[in-house]
Amino acid sequence: MTKLPTRAGLVFGALAISVLLAAASPALAQQSGPDGAPNPTASVVNEQTLLEQAPRIQGRIDIPDEKASVLIQPAGREWDYFHEVLLHWFGALVIVGTIAILGAAYLIMGRIRISAGRSGRKVHRFGAFERFSHWLTAVSFVLLGLTGLNITFGKIVLLPVIGPEAFSGLSQAAKYVHNFVSFAFVVGLVLIVALWIKDNIPRKVDVDWMKQGGGFIKSKHAPAGRFNAGEKLVFWFALGGGVAVIVSGYLLMFPFYATNIAGMQIAQVVHAVVAVLFVAVILGHIYIGTLGMEGAFEAMGTGEVDLNWAKEHHDLWLAEQLAKERSAGPAQPSATPAE
Template identity: 50%
Template sequence: MRRGLTLFRTIVVAAALAASAPAMAQQTKDGLNPTGQNPTADSVNEEFLFKQDPKIVGRVTIPDGKAASLIQPQGRDYRAFRESWLPWIGGLAVLGAIALLAGFYLWRGRIKLERGPDSGKKILRFGTFERVTHWMTSSCFIILSLSGLNYIFGKRLLAPVIGPDAFAVVSQYAKYAHIYLAWPFMLGIALMFVVWLKDNIPNRIDWHWIKAGGGLIGNGHPHAERFNAGQKMVFWMVVGFGTAMSVTGLMMIFPFVLTDITGMQVMQVVHSLIGVVFIAGILAHIYIGSVGMEGAYDAMGSGKVDLGWARSHHDLWVEKEIGKVDHGTRRPVRPVPAE
């Protein structure tokens, strides 16, 4: 009796399996649903979601709403720029500027101080406040530049030399310096803008100066006021780039306050691109203010320049200053032994 019951159960199960086999075979024969429908094709996919919004956003209940962003394709573009393009652009900008300046130095040599009847006399070119403002901004700029370049090149150039532990420490302090010294730098940019704006308004004299090649081509010196066209370009570059670096830098110091993740990436791209061009431009400024031209450094060193140098490079300004002396609004030019 028991054996008969077991046999009956076996037959029932076998019959059920035999009945279901054709249906299973139909579904798996060629991987298609026999009804002709493809459920996968109708489901929500990545392409469909990106047609609704440039990024795929989920929903989170933790306080960090940004964590809801699941996929942001622009991030791949940003990463490609950050890891592939930026090192090349930065390297070409900085090394290219150094190479150009070295070539210019080899071609032109140091621009010598021309001896004349006014040589040996000194005239005040920049007051103490102007020089403090310049040096505060420039010293911060150097630290910001080096720490900024470390963001781009540090892991590629510095880390292999000093090792990962030392690189981590250096980078940590470089990052602190970058963020904290940005504030006196921004203050310096604002002060320079206020102090030197009136002397940096472009005018017709600048156009003549440019057409004459700034005195670098040919003989003689074109007329110039307190700042020539080249110096005005540096001024507006510093003000323009400094402002752009300040705005984009503040957006990164206070992340996500005014923009989302895409905006943050755009800010970093703009900040880094302007930064490397800014460094290249300032390298030219440093060159012409030091090794490139004899007597130029005194303007920001002691504040007093050789009167003969001033007459050569800023004749209209000298005339105006001497006019002030004649009217009693400025101290007279005193003969001071040349340093």
């Protein structure tokens, strides 16, 4: 009789050991390879759980640069998703959408003509230095925009077309152009702000200009000074957006001088988003100044505009110019016959 409890205990012990082995078998399977050898990369703990327990995983290094010891930075995965997925969709929708809207506007409304026709008389609008400042900013922005778009869309658009070797050389050259042309853009932006900020202060007439459709409704007259409300909006966006891309751009150009990895990621997001919006705004500005409106390009092309164009689009400014002409006398006319 004494042997029966002993045998029962052995049976229960064997069953308990079997249950423990069955529970541990998944972990043992993960830690072993197909041939039964240990798998050093396997883990019984979910990777996401590890990342939540340790937001930054870093090792120990001999050099005094602490950021170089970082092995995993989970926030970097969010930045990578933004840069490789969200930015592509956002940039494509904004830029392609803007081009589509401008194309539809041209097809529906056509080019805005000078209603009274050309008068044959010219009015001085911009001096040589003003035009130089404008074109310095404009040309540098176009170069920055093209080279910046290559950073975002080059791997998708150009790489499959021209191949990896040509794309590598082109992208390296584009990076240098982007970096060095940025200094010209800064100079140009400073100049146009210094020259025109006084003429871009919002006024009550700007509200009237918007109420009258900004000159796009032929049956209504939109009064304006030297710059209308639309041009003022472009000016202030260029100032605010320009400061944003300049500051964020130089944080990226000179990494870790003023910020850490997280700051660099934020700077890149700001730089990319503002730059895409900047491109869309300038596309509209270019359209109005070329295809969209007759006589507009002449203001920055030659510095002179037709008298009737000025009456229709900047009548308050024209009245001031003609008043100055009358006070100055016939020796210094502001409106001259067209050649």
